[in-house]
Every structure is written in structure tokens, then in C-alpha cells.
Amino acid sequence: MIPELGHFSLIIALFLAMSLGVLSILGAQRNSRTLMGVARPLAYGMFVFVALAFGVLAHAFLSNDFSVLYVAQHSNSQLPGQYRFAAIWGGHEGSLLLWALLLSVWAASVATFSRHLPEEMVARVLGVMGLIEAGFLLFMLLTSNPFTRLLPAAADGADLNPLLQDPGLVIHPPMLYMGYVGFSVAYAFAISALLGGKLDATWARWSRPWTTVAWVFMTIGIALGSGWAYYELGWGGWWFWDPVENASFMPWLLGTALIHSLAVTEKRGAFKSWTVLLAIGAFSLSLLGTFLVRSGVLTSVHSFASDPKRGIFILGFLVLVVGASLLLFAWRAPKVGLGGKFDMLSRESLLLSNNVLLSVASASVFVGTLYPLFMDALGYGKLSVGAPYFQAVFVPLMVPMVFMMGLGPLARWKKMAAPDLVSRVKWGFAGALAVALLLPLAMGKFLSLESNKWSPLIALGLLMSFWIIASVVISFRQRMAGEGDLAQKLRRQSLSYYGMQFAHLGIAVFIIGVTMVKGYETERDVRMNVGDTLAAGGYEFRFNGVSQVPGPNYVSGMGSVTVSRNGRLVTELHPEKRVYNVSGMPLTEASIQPGLFRDLYVSLGEPIPESDGAWAVRIYIKPFVDWIWAGCLMMALGGVLAISDRRYRIHNKAVIRAGNDAAVGNLQGQTS
């Protein structure tokens, strides 16, 4: 009976979402207070019923109700509790329900935190979100109902894919989805602005914090996924250019462009059409990501058993959303106007160039990801595009981007004289260049490698990160210059300024991580007998054999590897090879000793037959690898700092009444 309650809630939520979409948008167009007034209650109602459905599914998982088909497919009575909960989004139907739930969470938050927005704006934004939610609920009810019964009920479930039985999976999908779905808010704001025909600085200011929050979630979600791949897939990579990773990376790139473009629209009134286009693009790519991952057209950990009906529905939905938005854009954009003028060298032009580079990078990932699909669909046969493609395209695009990223915050709005900019940065750049060229010469000793390794790519990577660091320092020195108390001057800087610089430093930290891992990692795949030792990177690894250890729902072959340095014990690592009881599926569990400057990474390959307990073992030393995720975390924290800025909490109506030009004028004073 309870599962039917969940099904019923979804149907009610669908009706609420449809009414929300139709009534509130109609109300805003006709300027009817009554109709616009229903937007908030309907948004809350939608949230309550989707949450109810989610709660019902959670109950079915936690109480092992194997009469529900979806539960029987993705859970098992032996499965530990936290993974039974995470199994809700371990398959297609449940992850859609999570999508729908998060979208209704965003809608309810918009309804709550929009008291200072004009009524018709709120109605339109919520209306657009209602329509999207209606699309997803319809999709679930027609093709992928998570509450379908299994008659007769299964005695026990088929178990969750062991790869997904991991703490990382408990949080990775919700974080990533918060990001994906969060871009719907930016999209809804853009569409409302187009519908209302009023695209101004205030619009950008309202939609900015929402977009940044979505971007923060997405950054964390992607970083978690990458970290999960690093320790769970057992071969030490942190990014594979897998189509599903790309599916989340494309909207992230466009979202990054969007938050910068919104900054310009808010402060200078420029780039309006471009910002709207980016908002549409970022959300469309989020939908495309959902399509790629959920339709089963791609081979990946993430693709679930496919059903062509589903793929066609999402594709149709995607075409409808993108098509309708672009039509609206083409119809309304000429009204929007171009906004403020700026010179060829100015902060605007630097930001615009970076926007273009980020969009082009996103497009190149798009081409590489979808090329095989198109070729296959056109009957040219199956093919695959490898990781080298992405590296070959991505790196050349990111180098100028990072260079301009350093210049941007130092340049003035509107107009900047080139000699002035050069004189501001020349010493910083020279310093970064000198350090980048010389530092690799000392790296061999620092990382205990056999020789110093100098390569142009390593030097380039270091140059990029030191250049960013130098530009942040220069910017701080400029702001601290002159008379006065240092502490007071520090306090006077806005939180969004700190946020920006912190996020930029995050990129520098990230690039250091990538450069060092790529440049100096040690990877050895070796056969080791019990008692064998291997010397690598100044460490000695001793293999002590593998013994059987039972786990909660698996049996583990647990290896023991002692690591020592100069005869002193550093640590003992326990890589595992698990075999899960229910599915019989083997899984490699790497053992890692993390460190600030290097990770020691050991994983078991396979037992060597006809030997005396020998195994194929992977022994990796990954210098600075944790800096990759630390960098991502810094970017996310930067975003959090930026949205904590005081000006987003000003709730007085004055700002709204002041309108476009005045707001631009006020802000100019604050930010130059």
C-alpha cells in the first residue's frame, strides 16, 4: 500500500507542477495578482509531494520491501544501511526521482528567498521551473516509475553494483545533481527576463547568487566523482575523459563562463544577450548530460540498462527546451540591447575573451563526446575518441585563458592603457617565469627521483599557476597601497573580492596538482612474490601476501604491503580484492596513504596462477595529487565567499526601484 502512496504523490505533484507552470506564467503576462499569487503555494506543494514520494521510496529501501521492482533490482538485505539509502539513486528511476526532488527543493528555495523580488518575476521564474518539473515527472510516470510492483515479490534483492557501495557515492550524485538542477534557476531567470522583456543589471544581480550556488555544488560534485574514480577504480587515474565525466564537465565550463558574464552584466550592464545565451546553454547541457547518462547510449559505469523509449523522451524534451528557448531568445533578444560600451583592452574585453575560450572548450568537449554517437547514428560504424584528443584540444585553449585570468582582475573596467597594465604585471610575470623554469631542476631531489626531469609541459604548468599566484599578490598589494591601517583596509574589501581571488588561487593549486602528477608520477605494475621488495621514488615496498578476511556483504582478499624509507617503517597498506556475496562480482579496493606532497597508492591486480601466493600488484607514487581536489575545494569555497557578500542580502525595495542605470552607477563606485 505504501509504495502506491508514493506513486499517487508523484501524480499529484505532476498536476501541481503543470498548474504552476501554466497559471503563474499566464498571470505574469496578464498582470493578474490573483494568478501570480498561486505561484508560491504551488511551488511549496510540489516540493511536499515530491518529497513524500522520495520518502516512500527511501522507506521501501530501508525496510527491504522487495515487492517493489526497483528495490529488488538495486538492493539486498545484506547491504549495510547507509548504502541501502544511497541505493535510492543507484539506478535510473531513483536518480530521476532525486533529480525531481532537488528541482522542487530549488523551486521552494526560490519561493522562500525572493521576498524582495517583483511579483511577476517570481511568478515567471517559478512557472518555468514548474514546467521543467512537469516534464521530468511526466517522464518518470510514463517510462520509469520507481514504484512499479514486482509480483510475486522477490525473496531478496539483486544487490547494488559493488562499485557504487562506497561513501563517495552516498554524496557524489546528490551534489552533482544539485549543480545540474541548480542551473535551471539561472535558466528560469533568463527565460523570465526574456518573457518580461526587461533584462537589466538588477536581473543579473538576482540571478547571480543562485547561479553561483549551483556552480559551487557542481564543482564539489565533479571533484567528488573524480576522487571516487581515483580510489575506487583501482588504477590511480583521476580523470578519464569518459563521456559521462564530460557530460558534467561541459555544463561546468559553460557555468563558469556564465558566472563571470553575469558579473559583467551586473556591474556594467554589458554582455546581456551573451549572458542569457550562456544561461540557456548551461542548462541545456545539464539536460544533455542527463540524456547521455540515463539513456544508455554510452558505455560507462553510469549508464543503466537502456530502454529506447526513455532516450527518445529525454531527447524530445531536450529539443523542446532548447528549441523553445532559442526561439524566444531570437524573438526577444533584439529588445534587450547590448548594454555598456567598453574598449578593446579593458576588464570587459578580457572577461569576454575568457568567456569565449571557455565556451569553445566546452564545444570541443561536446564534439569529442558526441562524435562517436553521430558517426554511429549516420551508419559510419562504431569508433571511439580517446583521452589524447581532449588533452590535445583542451590544453592549448586553457593556456591563454589562464594568462588572461591573471590579467582580468588587474585591469580597469571600460578602458585600460596597455603600457599601464604591462607595468603592473611585468615583475610578477618575470618572477613566475623564472621560478617555473628553475624549479623543475630541484624537483628530482625533492621527490627522490633518479634524475631531475625538466620538460616544457612541466615548466608551462608551473608558469601558469605561479602567474595566477603572482597576479593575486599584485592585486592585493594594489588594494593595500597608500596610507591607513592595514586591518581596516583588509576589512574594507568585499567578500566577493576575496571569493574571486580565493577561487583563482584554487585554479593555481589545481594546476600544480595536475602538472606534478603528470610530470613526476611513478607507476609500476609488477609481479610480487610473498616477501618481494620493490624500490621506487625513495620508498621500499614489501609484499607480505594476501589473506582472506570476511566483510559485511563480501569476502575480501586483503593484501599487506609495508612501506619503508631509508630502513624506517612509513606505513602498512592493505589493498583489497573483494568478491561480493550476492552478485559474485570482484572489486579492487586500492589502499592509499595520502600526504601533502605525495600519495602512496597500492592496489592488487590478480593472483598469479601456479605460484606460491604471488600477485600482480600496482605500486604508484603520486606527487601532489591531493592538490587537484584541494584546488576544486578552494574554487567552491571561493564561490561560497562570493555569495556571502553583503550586497546580495540587501532586502530593501530601493534597489529595485532605482532600476537599471542607477544600479550600474552605484556599483561602479564599489568595484573599480
Next chain:
Amino acid sequence: MKPRQKRLVYIVVALAAVGVAVALVLNALKDNVSLYFTPTQVYNREAPIDRSFRIGGLVEAGSMKREGDGLTVHFVITDLKKSLPVVYKGILPDLFKEGKGVVAQGKMEADGVMHASEVLAKHDENYMPPEAADALKKAKSVQ
């Protein structure tokens, strides 16, 4: 600069940027696309000789042999009509098993053996790589 000239400069710069990006993409695609073939196609000499490609099928039962170093593995990929010997040095994925689906990427060498640089198996028990499924389907239809 006059506004018209300025606009011209913007357009030229934008076109140049797009041109460079397209050149980058095309160049990278040319070198990094690997085509996929079935064992039957390889037998019919449809596969390229000197560049890397992918092959899909099943690991033939009883074909797996290991060399003394414990890391070099020989096995045979089959679509149940024709088969192709493969050699790979490295650690195989968890779900690599005789009789199960597999995709290998590598080059044909003069000895008629594919030297694989990468071996992919499916991600879970119920899931066959589409390339491997496709190979079996094709081989079956050509009775």
C-alpha cells in the same frame, strides 16, 4: 579607432579564434579516433595495419595463458565465427573473464597477433560492452 574599424577588428579576431579552435579539433580528431572492428572484419583484412583500432567480442574459453612474468597475458577474442589472438602486458580489469564480453584496443603486428594497449571489460555482471554485443550480432547475421 572608429567604431566601424573596431567592430571589424573584433570580427577578425573572433574568426581567427574560431578558426584556430576548429583546426585544433580536426587535427586532434584525425589522430585520436580509433575505429572499431569485429574479429570477422579483421579476418577479412578490413582493419588497418599500422594504426591502433578497437576490437570487440568474447574471450574464448580456455584461451587465456600467462607468461612467466605474471603480467603478460595471451588470449583470443572471438565473435563465434572468427577469432583473433591478443597479447597484453599489464593488469586486466576486474571483470575480465573467459566466455565474457571484452573490448581491446591495440595494433596488429607482423606476427598476426594484436598487441593491446588497453583492455576494457564490462562494468557489471549484466552488462555487455555494446561493441562486443554488436560483434556477436553481426557474426550471427552472416550465417
